[in-house]
Amino acid sequence: MAFGVAGGAPTPHQRGMADVTLADVREWDKRDVVLPLRGAFALPDGVIYLDGNSLGPLPRAALARMEEVVGREWGVGLIRSWDEAGWMEAPARVGGKIARLVGAGADEVIVADSTSVNLFKMLGAALALRPGRVKVLTEDGSFPTDRHVAEGVVRLLPGVRVVAVAAEALVESLDDETAVLLLCHVHFRSGARHDMAALTAAAHRAGALTVWDLSHSAGAVLVDLNGSGADMAVGCGYKFLNGGPGAPAFLYVARGLQAEARSPLQGWIGHAAPFGFSDLFEPAEGVLRFLTGTPAVLGLAALEAGVDVFAGVDLGAVWEKSARLFKLFASRVGAGCPWLELVTPRDAGMRGSQIAFRCAGAAEVMRGLIGRGVIGDFRPPDVLRFGLTPLFTLFEDVWVAAEALRSEAGSGGDDVVLPLVGR
Ligand SMILES: Cc1ncc(COP(=O)(O)O)c(C=O)c1O
Secondary structure (H helix, E strand, O other), X not given: OOOOOOOOOOOHHHHOHHHOOHHHHHHHHHHOOOHHHHHHEOOOOOOEEXXXXXXXXXXXXXXXXXXXXXXXXXXXXHHHHHHHOOOOOHHHHHHHHHHHHOOOOHHHEEEOOOHHHHHHHHHHHHHHHOOOOOEEEEEOOOOHHHHHHHHHHHHOOOOOEEEEEOHHHHHHHOOOOEEEEEEEOEOOOOOEEOOHHHHHHHHHHOOOEEEEEOOOOOOXXXXXXXXXXXXXXXXXXXXXXXXXXXXXXXXXXXHHHOOOOOOOOOOHHHEXXXXXXXXXXXXXXHHHHHOOOXXXXXXXXXXXXXHHOOOOOOHHHHHHHHHHHHHHHHHHHHHHOOOOEEOOOOOHHHEOOEEEEEOOOHHHHHXXXXXXXXXXXXXXXXXEEEEOOOOOOOHHHHHHHHHHHHHHOOOOOOOOOOOOOOO
């Protein structure tokens, strides 16, 4: 799939991204095969939204779906909707759709609870599968909830501890004490991506299991849980999956582990026969045993609308566009503001779908950008973070955002070029 101009004169890519003009990027947008999906989102006028890695925008279908699930299924169907509207199957049904996006089988993924709660379930299950091992190995400076949950789990297990090391020291820190390697696939701040297959193989060589947090990869980066041999995973529903604020999360348990893995948070919905109302817990078959309580039907309905946007979408094309958006942003900012330090790896194979710069006065710069309608994130102490969501982000968006950043960060970028309103 080509985003550049086919044949003839040298393309802007060939000339070098730093020289690209607004006319060039508008041409790319016209030829972008992913762009038609932008129409699936209700994006507000006057805003360039580069924060879909924090909270995905509203899928148009979610509005209609919410009206249906609230008005008809709840309002009219009442309790009958648990069966008649497929509420009970929603965690497995939506999980099965997410499975395609993360390289897993439909029977290996469910939607439930929050990412933090699912981390607890995965870590508890993984530790129980490695009795006698006393170490949960994780990366220092990773997203805090992963570490917090791990520390909470090990408090319940005397002798077990969390060890956090720098990314470069992970492999050498795997040893015969390690029960679990817990990692965020893509780093929330820098956007650096771990090599899932290599680290999973290293963990397995040490006899440990892996738990991957896919919050910043699912729906944007090519993820191959099965191909990597990953054991367990979790991820957010409200970021690149566009499930809405506080959307339920997903979890993955490799098929080969499902029979022996047990949730430490077992509840009646994870029972083999919830409506048998048995006093004794008997886990459901497969990954369903990792359900705990009543499914969050409204949240699941919105998430399903978000995930359905991906139906039939070529994820390779999505990722290829992400790489081009990154290249454009990096070179435009690099040319105008060489003093901004790019903290995201340039190598596409080593990063997620975001770009981050270290910048003096980053909080102030981001406030200025948001004032101009360019919405990204500030991450303390000094990082500007921009999510690149190929489903709806225009090359023009990135070009204009880079121009605005050049201006805000002090290079005197072109102030007049903010053609935001009315798109
Ligand atoms: C890597 C990662 N894990 C987990 C979470 C959040 O988990 P929860 O949905 O439980 O708040 C985030 C939120 O930004 C995140 O970036």
